[in-house]
Amino acid sequence: MAYMVKELFPTLQGEGAQSGRASVFCRFAGCNLWSGRETDREAAACTFCDTDFVGTNGPGGGRFADAATLARAIEAAWRGGTQARHVVFTGGEPLLQLDAALVDAMHAHGFTIAVETNGTIAAPPGIDWICVSPKPGYDLVQRSGDELKLVYPQAACPPERYADLAFHHFMLQPMDGPDQGKNTAAAVSYCLTHPRWRLSLQTHKLIGIP
Numbered sequence: 001m002a003y004m005v006k007e008l009f010p011t012l013q014g015e016g017a018q019s020g021r022a023s024v025f026c027r028f029a030g031c032n033l034w035s036g037r038e039t040d041r042e043a044a045a046c047t048f049c050d051t052d053f054v055g056t057n058g059p060g061g062g063r064f065a066d067a068a069t070l071a072r073a074i075e076a077a078w079r080g081g082t083q084a085r086h087v088v089f090t091g092g093e094p095l096l097q098l099d100a101a102l103v104d105a106m107h108a109h110g111f112t113i114a115v116e117t118n119g120t121i122a123a124p125p126g127i128d129w130i131c132v133s134p135k136p137g138y139d140l141v142q143r144s145g146d147e148l149k150l151v152y153p154q155a156a157c158p159p160e161r162y163a164d165l166a167f168h169h170f171m172l173q174p175m176d177g178p179d180q181g182k183n184t185a186a187a188v189s190y191c192l193t194h195p196r197w198r199l200s201l202q203t204h205k206l207i208g209i210p
């Protein structure tokens with residue numbers, strides 16, 4: 001299968017429980033909850049997305065003919081030698097494209113694999129770190145994993161709905177946008193009174209790295 005990749009770059013994981021970890025980010029093109037066109041945003045299931053995932057024209061992006069070719073490109077982007085190799089598949093919605101062939105190819109190159117997903121599609125076996133970030137209007141299909149990272153606040157997705165699912169970490173991430181300051185204060189307040197939840201800041205934005 002060919003893979004459509006918007007961009008591919010080395011950076012530190014900026015969010016969640018693995019924040020600060022050296023990673024290669026592979027951002028797949030396309031999402032099932034928004035076309036990515038601004039004219040469609042208001043009517044989309046997911047309206048607050050902070051990401052351009054349309055096309056294959058970003059740094060390191062392109063069409064990769066098969067898993068071996070994409071795995072070689074990810075390995076070439078990794079700057080850390082043979083130690084602690086780690087790739088984060090995101091998007092767009094990565095589970096539209098991430099399959100067993102790519103999971104196997106990354107493991108064969110010595111990488112651990114993380115995925116950032118909206119939870120509407122089941123993850124293939126073998127992924128080492130599953131981060132689910134629920135969105136309104138859809139039942140979660142992927143209901144277990146390592147990290148549940150809820151963008152906050154979302155009226156239709158209150159944290160109480162997710163707190164008893166089978167995840168190891170429960171993170172609240174303030175919604176970026178015009179109300180970011182207010183949303184951060186609200187997330188801090190929620191974590192103080194619901195200590196199962198921890199604050200996830202988008203630290204890459206704070207320090208100006210991708």
Ligand SMILES: C[S@@+](CC[C@H](N)C(=O)[O-])C[C@H]1O[C@@H](n2cnc3c(N)ncnc32)[C@H](O)[C@@H]1O
Nearest residue numbers: 048049050051091092093116117118133175176
């Ligand atoms: C761009 S999404 C791609 C992965 C997948 N489609 C998803 O939604 O989880 C990556 C992460 O950014 C989060 N995110 C998107 N827009 C955001 C915003 N405006 N503020 C804070 N986090 C946001 C998502 O919830 C998700 O955890």
Ligand SMILES: Nc1nc2[nH]cc(C(=O)O)c2c(=O)[nH]1
Nearest residue numbers: 012013014015090116204210
């Ligand atoms: N540094 C950095 N960390 C991230 N964690 C999740 C991201 C994403 O867009 O999925 C992201 C991102 O875009 N950059």
Ligand code: SF4
Nearest residue numbers: 031034046049092118
């Ligand atoms: S599901 Fe993820 S990639 Fe898709 S529009 Fe929402 S935040 Fe963006």
Ligand SMILES: [Mg+2]
Nearest residue numbers: 050051090210
């Ligand atoms: Mg991002």
